Amino acid sequence: MKINISGKEIEFKKEQNKLDRFVIEFTSLLNRLQIRYVIVSGYVAILFGRSRTSEDVDIIVEKQDFKTFITVWNTISDGYYCINTNDVKEAYEDYLSSGISLRFAKKNTFIPNIEFKFPKTDLDNWTAQKRKKVIINNHYFYISPLELQISFKLHLGSEKDIEDARHLYKLFEETLDMTLIKEFNRKLKTQALFQRYLQ
Amino acid sequence: MRTPRINLKELEKIKEENFKERLEFIDKYVEWMKKTSNKTWSSQQKDLID
Numbered sequence: 408m409k410i411n412i413s414g415k416e417i418e419f420k421k422e423q424n425k426l427d428r429f430v431i432e433f434t435s436l437l438n439r440l441q442i443r444y445v446i447v448s449g450y451v452a453i454l455f456g457r458s459r460t461s462e463d464v465d466i467i468v469e470k471q472d473f474k475t476f477i478t479v480w481n482t483i484s485d486g487y488y489c490i491n492t493n494d495v496k497e498a499y500e501d502y503l504s505s506g507i508s509l510r511f512a513k514k515n516t517f518i519p520n521i522e523f524k525f526p527k528t529d530l531d532n533w534t535a536q537k538r539k540k541v542i543i544n545n546h547y548f549y550i551s552p553l554e555l556q557i558s559f560k561l562h563l564g565s566e567k568d569i570e571d572a573r574h575l576y577k578l579f580e581e582t583l584d585m586t587l588i589k590e591f592n593r594k595l596k597t598q599a600l601f602q603r604y605l606q
Numbered sequence: 607m608r609t610p611r612i613n614l615k616e617l618e619k620i621k622e623e624n625f626k627e628r629l630e631f632i633d634k635y636v637e638w639m640k641k642t643s644n645k646t647w648s649s650q651q652k653d654l655i656d
Contacts, residue, residue, distance in 0.1 A: 408639050408647065419615060421648035424655040453655075456639050456647055460655045566625050573629055577636040 408456075412582050417550075418542040426453060427543070428518050430464055432602060433511070436482050443469040445538040447559075452460045452571035455548070455578055456540065459567070462518040463510070467535055470525045473499050489512045503566035530555075554584050558591035561600040569604050576605045 410419040423431070428449060434463070437444050448465040473496075480495045490510040492498050502509050505526050512520040525531045538549040550556075553575055560572035576583070592598045639647045 408642060409644055420644050422645060422652045424648075424652040426655055456651055458635060458651065458654060566628070569625075570628060570632055573632050576638060577633055578639065 408578075416540045416542060420544050421424055421456075423544065424460075425459055426464070426519055427449065429513070430454075430548060431543070431546045433464075433483075433487070434466075435546070436485075437466075437468070438547070440479055440482055442471070442479060443535055443538075445535045445549050445551055445595075447556070448533060449567075451553070451556050451573060452560075452574050454543075455575065457571060457574045463522045465508075465518050465522045465524070466524050467526050467531050476503070476596075486513060487521075488514050489515070503561055510529055530554050530559075552587070553579055554587040555591055557583075557605070558588060558597050558601070560594050561592070561597035561604070562595040564600070569600065573605055 408419075410417065411470050412418075416503065421427070430446065434444070434446070445467050446464060447467060449499045451466045453459065453493075468479075476499050477495055480489075480498065483489075488511070489498055490512055491502055492509075498509055501507070505525075506525070506527055508522045508524040510520045510522055527534060528557060534551045534555060537552050538553075539552055540547055551559075557572045557576050560575075561566040588601075589598075590600050
């Protein structure tokens with residue numbers, strides 16, 4: 408496996424699967440709009456080769472005012488529809504601003520879909536600020552720092568999540584910031600799971 | 607209808623053993639990925655997902 412990791416960027420080439428193409432297409436809209444976002448959770452492990460797929464891709468998008476969101480909504484609506492509602496005001500007020508995710512899928516489909524949400528916690532804001540740029544076959548998008556992904560997957564705690572954490576940890580073991588992982592493990596109370604399942 | 611005796615402790619043990627086996631598989635898979643070209647591992651992942 409050839410992968411270049413430098414500071415805030417991770418660059419590699421791969422044969423794109425359907426989920427990769429779905430993510431690249433959706434995030435290219437966000438890139439065009441210069442919206443700050445970060446992909447978190449399961450897709451991060453799948454991006455780096457995990458042998459499973461997912462029905463949704465979680466994206467945290469920086470909070471924006473209603474006027475900005477209308478532009479985002481209109482741009483996304485070109486190729487996608489919102490599963491929850493077709494009303495932009497309701498989407499903003501009753502969902503995003505109330506802490507509920509929106510789900511966007513390609514027109515005439517249901518899965519896969521993008522789970523689109525505003526940050527709810529300090530951890531969400533930190534992830535958006537410290538996001539890493541992934542360059543894959545000349546396309547780019549942003550993912551959560553791997554150290555947080557690993558600890559957070561342990562925090563979620565299902566067998567699938569622990570397997571994702573193990574995959575990322577074993578793959579990037581030599582390049583991870585272990586001080587950061589230890590700190591997240593301490594704050595998320597995942598030290599025991601880390602010892603048991605990752606080491 | 608008579609149903610078999612179910613030993614939940616025994617099932618829990620089997621579940622944990624299966625999980626450990628899957629974790630060991632992940633280690634082997636990652637080892638293989640590391641020494642395999644991007645084209646090869648990602649083509650196999652593409653076949654699985656698509």
